[in-house]
Amino acid sequence: MMAPPLLEMEDLNVRLPAGRAARPILAGVSLHVARGETVGLVGESGSGKSVTCRSVLGLLPEGAEATGSLRVEGDDVLTMSPARLRELRRRGISMVFQDPRASINPLRRIGDFITEGMRAGGVSREAALRRAGELLESVGIRDPRAALRRYPHEFSGGMLQRVMIAGALAGEPRLLLADEPTTALDVTTQAEVVSILTGLRTERAMGMLFVTHDLELAAAICDRIYVMYAGRIVEAQSADGLFARPRHPYTAALLASTPRLDSDLPPRGVPGRPVSLAEAPAGCAFAARCAHARPRCAEHEPVQREVDGAHVACLRVEELVDE
Numbered sequence: 001m002m003a004p005p006l007l008e009m010e011d012l013n014v015r016l017p018a019g020r021a022a023r024p025i026l027a028g029v030s031l032h033v034a035r036g037e038t039v040g041l042v043g044e045s046g047s048g049k050s051v052t053c054r055s056v057l058g059l060l061p062e063g064a065e066a067t068g069s070l071r072v073e074g075d076d077v078l079t080m081s082p083a084r085l086r087e088l089r090r091r092g093i094s095m096v097f098q099d100p101r102a103s104i105n106p107l108r109r110i111g112d113f114i115t116e117g118m119r120a121g122g123v124s125r126e127a128a129l130r131r132a133g134e135l136l137e138s139v140g141i142r143d144p145r146a147a148l149r150r151y152p153h154e155f156s157g158g159m160l161q162r163v164m165i166a167g168a169l170a171g172e173p174r175l176l177l178a179d180e181p182t183t184a185l186d187v188t189t190q191a192e193v194v195s196i197l198t199g200l201r202t203e204r205a206m207g208m209l210f211v212t213h214d215l216e217l218a219a220a221i222c223d224r225i226y227v228m229y230a231g232r233i234v235e236a237q238s239a240d241g242l243f244a245r246p247r248h249p250y251t252a253a254l255l256a257s258t259p260r261l262d263s264d265l266p267p268r269g270v271p272g273r274p275v276s277l278a279e280a281p282a283g284c285a286f287a288a289r290c291a292h293a294r295p296r297c298a299e300h301e302p303v304q305r306e307v308d309g310a311h312v313a314c315l316r317v318e319e320l321v322d323e
């Protein structure tokens with residue numbers, strides 16, 4: 001029998017329930033990650049990247065309601081028992097967050113942090129510490145034995161992010177969720193952390209969902225990319241295809257607004273302000289900022305269709321191919 005796909009999200013809708021804050025956050029998000037594949041999820045602030053990523057671990061905003069299906073190795077996270085979900089978080093899926101300092105207990109030694117999952121799984125203290133040392137070494141921490149006895153404040157941001165990655169690997173995950181893992185780091189450290197993550201993909205055949213607002217970074221390290229706008233996926237295609245030939249005007253605008261790596265220009269951003277799904281007007285949510293919009297774009301919500309292997313939610317996608 002064929003093994004079920006690693007991650008399969010089908011038509012995920014998330015909304016905050018009745019009350020003053022009632023609003024939709026995600027609409028019809030479908031996304032998959034295969035074993036050994038690195039998949040990018042890209043979009044501006046507020047587009048719903050983090051909510052999508054965290055939902056894979058069953059971590060939805062307080063009180064949120066989700067519909068659709070979200071299967072990890074065939075099991076639906078949305079209907080899973082709490083015990084099974086805990087097991088999945090301990091072994092199976094791990095997550096690395098944007099700000100390492102905000103996601104680690106400052107009062108516990110690094111060794112305790114990395115070994116806690118292994119210990120909970122019945123591994124002896126000695127074996128767990130030995131494994132933790134190896135993991136620290138694999139992410140480029142020199143003198144791992146000494147590092148195990150240190151506290152988080154004794155590390156720089158970049159070194160602490162390496163520790164977080166080592167901790168994420170301790171459960172031998174098949175899927176790593178990385179939510180803007182380099183955004184809080186300086187440029188040189190960013191490059192080092194990216195190279196550690198890409199190295200791991202090759203070594204471990206681990207699937208990775210890489211969340212970032214930086215389309216150029218995603219294109220450099222991912223096999224495929226999903227572009228999000230206002231709680232929806234607006235384009236999905238191979239990283240090479242997307243970089244060479246973005247199909248959705250939003251993707252094209254994101255690429256055009258990113259300075260090339262060899263340029264000294266500051267990032268300009270896509271003109272206009274992004275909207276959240278709750279604020280999105282009727283029709284295409286991007287229409288108000290789109291250079292190619294026509295009156296009908298504000299009337300009809302675009303459904304995703306396929307153009308040369310790219311999945312694009314734009315009413316004008318076929319016409320724009322020839323423009």
Ligand SMILES: Nc1ncnc2c1ncn2[C@@H]1O[C@H](COP(=O)(O)OP(=O)(O)OP(=O)(O)O)[C@@H](O)[C@H]1O
Nearest residue numbers: 025043044045046047048049050051052061062276
């Ligand atoms: N815990 C929460 N409670 C209420 N609303 C939330 C919560 N988390 C996210 N949201 C809302 O969901 C929408 C999507 O947020 P999300 O954090 O996923 O965006 P993002 O694309 O990851 O942006 P950023 O890059 O700024 O993190 C936003 O409108 C946000 O206000």
